[in-house]
Amino acid sequence: MTGYDSGDEEPPIPQTVQNWWLNEKLGSGYSGSIYRATNIYTKQIVALKLQWVEHACPTNRYERCLYPLIQGGKGIPKLWAAGVQGSWDFLAIDLLGQSLDNIYRKNGKEVMNLGSVCCIAMQVIQRLEFMHTRGVLHRDIQLGNCVLGLPPHDKVIYMIDFGFSKRYIDPYTNRHIPNSNAKRDFIGNYWFSSVNVHCRGKVPSRRDDLEAVALMLIHLMTPRGLSWTRNGVPKSSQAHDLLIREKRNALPEDLCKGLPTVFEEFLRYTRRLKFDQCPNYQEWIDKFKKLAVDEGYSSSDNFIWPPPSPTVGHKTANTPRRLLSPPVKKDDMVGILGGIAKLDLGGRPVLVNNARINKTTVQETQEAKSSKLDVRDGVETSDANALPGLPPRLALQKGQQLERLSKSVGPATTNKELSKYVSDFIQVMQSNSGRTLTRPAFQFLDVLYTQLDKSSLVIRPTTMSKTKSFNEPVPEKEKQASHVKLGVVARLRREVHSARSSKELATMVADFARVTNRSTGRTVSKDGFAFLEGIAERLKVLK
Ligand SMILES: Nc1ncnc2c1ncn2[C@@H]1O[C@H](COP(=O)(O)OP(=O)(O)OP(=O)(O)O)[C@@H](O)[C@H]1O
Numbered sequence: 001m002t003g004y005d006s007g008d009e010e011p012p013i014p015q016t017v018q019n020w021w022l023n024e025k026l027g028s029g030y031s032g033s034i035y036r037a038t039n040i041y042t043k044q045i046v047a048l049k050l051q052w053v054e055h056a057c058p059t060n061r062y063e064r065c066l067y068p069l070i071q072g073g074k075g076i077p078k079l080w081a082a083g084v085q086g087s088w089d090f091l092a093i094d095l096l097g098q099s100l101d102n103i104y105r106k107n108g109k110e111v112m113n114l115g116s117v118c119c120i121a122m123q124v125i126q127r128l129e130f131m132h133t134r135g136v137l138h139r140d141i142q143l144g145n146c147v148l149g150l151p152p153h154d155k156v157i158y159m160i161d162f163g164f165s166k167r168y169i170d171p172y173t174n175r176h177i178p179n180s181n182a183k184r185d186f187i188g189n190y191w192f193s194s195v196n197v198h199c200r201g202k203v204p205s206r207r208d209d210l211e212a213v214a215l216m217l218i219h220l221m222t223p224r225g226l227s228w229t230r231n232g233v234p235k236s237s238q239a240h241d242l243l244i245r246e247k248r249n250a251l252p253e254d255l256c257k258g259l260p261t262v263f264e265e266f267l268r269y270t271r272r273l274k275f276d277q278c279p280n281y282q283e284w285i286d287k288f289k290k291l292a293v294d295e296g297y298s299s300s301d302n303f304i305w306p307p308p309s310p311t312v313g314h315k316t317a318n319t320p321r322r323l324l325s326p327p328v329k330k331d332d333m334v335g336i337l338g339g340i341a342k343l344d345l346g347g348r349p350v351l352v353n354n355a356r357i358n359k360t361t362v363q364e365t366q367e368a369k370s371s372k373l374d375v376r377d378g379v380e381t382s383d384a385n386a387l388p389g390l391p392p393r394l395a396l397q398k399g400q401q402l403e404r405l406s407k408s409v410g411p412a413t414t415n416k417e418l419s420k421y422v423s424d425f426i427q428v429m430q431s432n433s434g435r436t437l438t439r440p441a442f443q444f445l446d447v448l449y450t451q452l453d454k455s456s457l458v459i460r461p462t463t464m465s466k467t468k469s470f471n472e473p474v475p476e477k478e479k480q481a482s483h484v485k486l487g488v489v490a491r492l493r494r495e496v497h498s499a500r501s502s503k504e505l506a507t508m509v510a511d512f513a514r515v516t517n518r519s520t521g522r523t524v525s526k527d528g529f530a531f532l533e534g535i536a537e538r539l540k541v542l543k
Pocket residue numbers: 026027028029030031032033034047049059077093094095096097099144145147160161162163
């Protein structure tokens with residue numbers, strides 16, 4: 001054991017403590033060790049948490065008092081026995097399996113798949129909801145304290161280590177503990193304790209447990225983890241100060257760049273909560289569930305490790321951008337453009353007045369409209385269109401809807417039609433919690449761009465594969481707006497209303513796609529949607 005500062009020496013670990021025979025060591029922490037132990041009479045097997053009574057940080061003593069308050073909750077280990085025998089303070093609790101930290105490390109600290117992270121989110125938020133309803137804060141949320149059960153409970157995440165836990169409801173007055181401006185000593189962990197508690201010395205409350213969950217989830221989704229975790233535990237006060245500064249200065253939008261928006265929203269939500277405010281746990285459980293479902297994972301919060309195979313290699317709207325190959329690979333783009341080139345357009349003009357639309361075009365438009373009806377209904381009538389290798393159909397819905405829209409926008413012949421398709425595109429994008437530009441969304445924008453850019457030309461199918469795409473180098477004269485950084489979408493939103501030609505709109509669409517791709521991790525912001533709505537509006541009036 002480590003960490004004790006008593007003058008006395010810690011005695012050797014005994015073979016038995018009360019009725020428990022100690023087997024192998026399962027793990028150890030700052031203040032004690034955990035053993036697998038067998039009841040010598042009943043043969044019941046438990047995890048025995050053992051701590052020397054003289055330890056400088058007598059967490060077992062606190063845990064003994066806390067455990068009874070939270071008994072009976074799902075994912076809370078059962079306390080079978082507790083007490084002091086001789087020099088040893090012990091707790092006998094349910095024997096559990098591996099911790100999320102073990103899993104994370106065994107997995108080479110690789111980014112965890114989104115489905116698993118959503119399960120962790122749902123379960124850990126539920127655990128905290130339960131603890132909080134019992135008037136207890138955890139105060140040490142971290143991967144090592146989230147442990148899987150043993151079969152048949154191996155899909156359940158258990159919370160352990162209540163050594164730092166504390167009542168936030170005064171048992172005598174039944175009131176929330178008071179806030180204070182006095183700076184407190186830090187209790188928690190370096191990686192995930194909230195900014196208020198860790199960096200500002202504030203009194204912890206429910207919001208801080210939730211902020212720690214948010215940081216833990218973001219950590220799991222970030223290559224090499226959160227930046228302040230990368231140098232290991234700080235070994236000096238200067239190193240700790242640096243860590244604190246880094247954590248305090250990290251903006252949610254930077255921490256969550258490229259992640260599904262739910263993560264950033266959750267972190268911001270936890271930081272907006274008032275000191276004594278009760279979090280809306282269910283809202284966030286539902287949001288993470290929806291995110292999982294939208295991305296083709298199960299709606300169940302069962303944590304299955306290793307994750308089921310269908311999701312392997314599946315990259316979707318909400319997959320972190322860092323994990324994705326480039327938005328549209330060159331080969332794919334050639335394929336897409338080749339596909340459009342194969343459309344039998346017969347050299348018809350596009351985006352011209354109705355008088356020049358021939359009968360075939362009208363028919364095609366009607367077909368496009370009928371497929372759009374499916375899009376509006378959001379119902380897939382058949383899996384015939386399912387793309388090989390893609391996961392369950394729920395995940396396909398958004399992608400398929402966008403693919404259909406891309407196909408429809410290609411043969412569109414008037415600005416009015418284009419306007420409607422843009423509105424449909426917005427609708428599909430907004431119907432999904434991950435408002436990110438996925439590959440099919442880029443496809444749509446690319447075809448839209450092509451349509452707008454070529455508005456005054458006749459499309460010649462043979463030249464389509466050479467058609468300019470915003471994914472390809474842009475000629476210098478059009479490049480001025482491609483140095484776009486933050487704020488560009490806001491500018492596009494303003495300027496779209498004064499665009500004088502389809503070509504101008506095309507340039508704006510290209511800028512929008514580039515800046516969304518490059519600067520905001522593909523998330524379509526409010527300005528982004530307003531810009532797209534502006535496109536739809538402008539197309540209605542542009543001839
Ligand atoms: N009930 C259990 N069943 C199986 N293993 C467990 C159990 N509880 C704890 N462990 C293992 O022992 C390790 C240390 O447990 P715990 O965090 O409770 O101890 P601690 O001394 O409070 O540690 P820390 O210094 O991290 O706060 C855990 O990370 C886990 O690997």
